[in-house]
Amino acid sequence: MTANRVLIFGASGHLSLPVARWINYRSPQTLLRLATRSEVSKGALARLFPNAELVTADYLDPESLAAAFSGVTEVFVVTPDFLDEDRAMTNLVNCARQSKQLRLIVRILGNLPNVTLDNLTPELRNFGGGTATQHFLARSILDASGLPVTYLNMSAYLMDDLVRWSGPIRQYATLLMPYERRVAWVDPEDVGEAAARIILSGDRRYVGQHFNVESGQDILTFRQVAEMLSDVLHSPIAYDDSVERWLNIVGPRYNQIFGAKGADYYLQFYRFEQLHELAVCTSNSLGMLLQRPPTTLRSWIKANTAAFDPPRLM
Template sequence: MKTVLILGATGNLGGLAASVLNERYPEVGLRLTSSRESGCDSLRELYPNAEVLGADWYDPSSLVEAMRGVDSVFIVVPDFTTDESIVTPNIISAVKTVGGISQVVRLIAIPPGLTAAQLSPEFLATRCGANLSVIAKPLLDASGLPMTYINVPCWIMFNLPWFLAPEIKARRRLAMPRLSDSSRLWISEADVAEVAAKILAEDPSKHVGEEYVLTGTERIDFVQITKLLGEVIGEEVVFAADDHPLRDAMGDKFDALMTYFRHETRDYGGVPVTNTVARLLGRPQVTLRQYLTTNRDLFI
């Protein structure tokens, strides 16, 4: 039986990938980790047939123990808190120490061609989105590990209920800072997770050495999303250039996020649309309208 390790399986995309693997690929053994004991307890409850271990990005010995005996590793690091200059070398060292791992799959978010040299120290210090990936990818490229990259240089749809739902439910306003508005590509988290699970479940030789760029199918800004939401919930929704709801939601991370937006709205505008999701999954990917319709209850 092939064994797949998901580092940080309580995270959003790591958790979704674990769920898809558990439900659709029973021939794959799961090893799941969390850095928190409470996270491990949750994983054991959700996945009673999986092996669950404690592991921390900053504890090299725990990474080595987590990787012993696995075939493939999936890595999704959290925004804001990850220091890739430490975490990525720890991961590389653990994989090399263990030996025998046939595939390392890393989720990244880099507009094609963007490098760390093109970003100011201020942007890199936010440790968000591509500002993580542009540090990690060159280290992984130089490592000689059997890498597969899932590159998602666009917004994931679960940001909409996180950022917008409370204000829409309470006041029928889509409230975001004007600085954050841009015409973006949007992709469903379920599609990303399904792609990751497929890559992890299949023969590594099909995917090692590949970088799969996943995007949405069309560019949509907040005003257009406002119109879509109104149609989906059957009531008028208005756009408001207001930073207070996001400030309340993000707390002390708000300033870092706004700094990141100044880079993101500039550098993600030229990301080309790809058909990678449909090609890999053999079906059309989820559109933003379909996502909002499916998740309508989150906004009413």
């Protein structure tokens, strides 16, 4: 069998870096081909993984993709919100088909369990992209390609979203999140490790599988998350579901990252999640893939208290 050469997209990101780290730790003989679009990230990756191949690859640039796919055996695919998945996955499929040694693609998705495109609100369905629709589109292209794909569907919020949202927690001791609802949680490092374990297993039975990955233990409302933060940080964190306050404080950042309608989109998305909160459920898939209990939200917060600048006695 050809030696593994694993291509990892977004290699310096919070989901992909743990894939590279786990493979490097468990199977140092496996060749890593680490892809990023950033020269700065490339430098950092070269220092972390001196034996890895580093490539500049963009899903929207077929030439760079073709070079990245050359000779690889497994591929980890994660895409950012609002990517044009039609172009990206069509390019990816075309390159993957030329890659004769390819054995497996592990693709990250982000859909609520048992929710289909038909369940989306018209606002989200007709928005012209975004996290609510893009993973369905990506999956339909990959499924139709006949390529060997395993899906890790993060039917949960990533625990480090709390760091992304930590500005108001630090400044106002408040977790801001409109449309109170129950959601599941998952540690991005656990997802990366699960992907790495699948890739290293060489087990063909993973092909075609779709796993909902969340901690298996944390379905919480945002008010409950604020209470958990308070208890772990020993400092009261309030919960505020005001749309107006979120738009004032957080909205500008979303518009900056996702374009002029970014904040409007996420409000629609949160409203949709509230409408479908009964679909949220836990599974033991991630524990099965990791062969251990996944990280809980409480233990993750405990390990990351510095991100929230809690008051200190010493």
